[in-house]
Amino acid sequence: MTEFSLPPIQTTARDDAVLKALAGFVMQEALGPGQKLPTERSLADRLKVSRNTVREALTRWEGLGLVERRQGSGTYLKAAVSLDMLHMPLTLAGGNDFTGLMRTLEIRRALEAEAAALCAVRAGKADIAEIERKLDIMEEAFRTRAGMSSEEDWEFHQAVYRASGNPLFEQIIAAMHELFHRFWEHPLGVRDFGHASFPYHRTIFECIAAHDPEGARAEALKLIATVEDDLKRGAAKLKLSDRK
Amino acid sequence: MTEFSLPPIQTTARDDAVLKALAGFVMQEALGPGQKLPTERSLADRLKVSRNTVREALTRWEGLGLVERRQGSGTYLKAAVSLDMLHMPLTLAGGNDFTGLMRTLEIRRALEAEAAALCAVRAGKADIAEIERKLDIMEEAFRTRAGMSSEEDWEFHQAVYRASGNPLFEQIIAAMHELFHRFWEHPLGVRDFGHASFPYHRTIFECIAAHDPEGARAEALKLIATVEDDLKRGAAKLKLSDRK
DNA sequence: TGCAGAAATTGGTTGGACCATTGGACCACT
DNA sequence: AGTGGTCCAATGGTCCAACCAATTTCTGCA
Known part of the structure; x- marks a missing residue:
């Protein structure tokens, strides 16, 4: 198994950078829906950020429906991920x-x-x-x-x-x-x-x-x-x- | 005899509960766009959960564009929030x-x-x-x-x-x-x-x-x-x- | 009175700890 | 061989106690 190229994050806007790095990783490894991605601890370790930061980033993806977390099991892709994705959260509020x-x-x-x-x-x-x-x-x-x-x-x-x-x-x-x-x-x-x-x-x-x-x-x-x-x-x- | 429908049991849903409570609070206080909501520390204290959990919940709302966080200042509502909101995150791939x-x-x-x-x-x-x-x-x-x-x-x-x-x-x-x-x-x-x-x-x-x-x-x-x-x-x- | 600097406030990040669930390994019994 | 039970390591979920960085507020001096 070759070493993944996951360069450490640089400066502010951490969680955003984490997401970008993760997206790059997913593309590089050609991961598709249903496949499991690295554990939070492993990501935190490899990206040189704290696990909480990784979690915030993953929470974003989870909210976007890109990823599913299963306690005790792992985090799994739910959709194709690419760097040029466009996220469009629609909220239909108020009214009946x-x-x-x-x-x-x-x-x-x-x-x-x-x-x-x-x-x-x-x-x-x-x-x-x-x-x-x-x-x-x-x-x-x-x-x-x-x-x-x-x-x-x-x-x-x-x-x-x-x-x-x-x-x-x-x-x-x-x-x-x-x-x-x-x-x-x-x-x-x-x-x-x-x-x-x-x-x-x-x-x-x-x-x-x-x-x-x-x-x-x-x-x-x-x-x-x-x-x-x-x-x-x-x-x-x-x-x-x-x-x- | 058909199998009884056994809906998946729900064990823990802390951050979800936090969001529901927050939405209720926003409605109760009649907070509108632009207004500031309580600090993370205050929320964690009042809801009897850790600040991390509050942050995960707020991260969700931020991803949905409902809320904006300004470091050093506070967290502000960006849109009307109600309990009966429907969220539909849509991600479009490609197009660069x-x-x-x-x-x-x-x-x-x-x-x-x-x-x-x-x-x-x-x-x-x-x-x-x-x-x-x-x-x-x-x-x-x-x-x-x-x-x-x-x-x-x-x-x-x-x-x-x-x-x-x-x-x-x-x-x-x-x-x-x-x-x-x-x-x-x-x-x-x-x-x-x-x-x-x-x-x-x-x-x-x-x-x-x-x-x-x-x-x-x-x-x-x-x-x-x-x-x-x-x-x-x-x-x-x-x-x-x-x-x- | 005006304003620069100190102090308090607030979100962002870190590291470590523990809990709950999962899934596999192993084992005893049938 | 199969069934159920127990144990254990891995993994996400939660918590805590700090510290950092940006912002706001206050304070005291000129």
Whole structure:
């Protein structure tokens, strides 16, 4: 085993420097998700900083979801780490569930429309075929189960984001999606939620297949509008039933 | 017989409990952004935990951008804190090259346009006045220094995002902005970068003041287009000078 | 009154100690 | 061979008591 190149830290901004050194180490060793990284004591020793400082740095990564600590076992990578990562902590605070959901929807509206338009410009034959496949699966699920299936629906949208040629769309909207679903514990009581959005999936696809960006953008906007509508109806019902 | 669902038992969660207690304290005292919260020593004393534990908890909040620590001074709130916050740390990989920057710009185009449109709908008199103030400052800086000042420019845009009524816009674009600036520390060699975007700031403002969402969206799109142009010119120059 | 320097305050770092959990090694018994 | 028990070293979690560095506040002199 060769000696790791972990040069000692230099001056102030210790924990930040520790993170940078660690990121470099992870890249150098080509560590991937699930793999274990050195123990805190070992890191403290090799970086010539105290264990507490190492811990503060790791706490940051843990908060960012990059790393998982298991007492008695070790610290494990949860995601790919590189030096040029961009961390974007989103906090959705204040307000009730409804305003939180509407806020994520506003972001999604902006990104969904742009992604659909970009996709219409850039999608190749293979991309279009893949999107159509997801669309068929979704429509089949809609028929057999007589309702929207959020799983297959999400697969379709992801295919569109991927074909947009910009992976950032998928990453950000995936975060929004998770945020959305974390609110979703109390399903608002709208039985056929998302029902109205169904037809627009195919119209979006047709615009993409026809390489019509403005059409795709317009259809995407209509789709989001139906979801917002459902949300408002749900909120209204909730308000009624909440009467005391 | 299916197995009973056995949720993982929870043994120790000190720092998490500390955060919950702190959030409760902040709400109870009605502390807002900018205000100072108790010293680490005081918190450790009152919560009957060690200062290290308090520090780990505060490190988490700092990583989430909720709090700012100033050595010698104290720890200050940077955002509203409530018990029902949702945190969604998003880490984007890659993007320190030209294509990466273009990708962030595509995201920014989508969000900037939507934020401007929303702002035109929702901005109140106070918001509009604030935006105009930032605009005046920016234009003044432009005249005196004969060039775009990224600092004042950014202030203007932030004011617009804030007036959009959806804090997520500011959070996401702030991350994009940071990525952008991290890159052109090594300036692309375009001397008057952003020069072309200057006039659109005022046109955007005028559309917002006139409550014209579609106009604001169109002007915002034009602004981003000029930045993309600058970026492409810079990349072309870079490519030339990189010849070996 | 004004201001430079001392003193107190506060976050940042260190080193060492102990606790709780984990996982493997080893062993006795079936 | 397999099952369960015990022990032990490794590892993260917490605590303590200092000291360092940046900032703020106070103090006393000019």
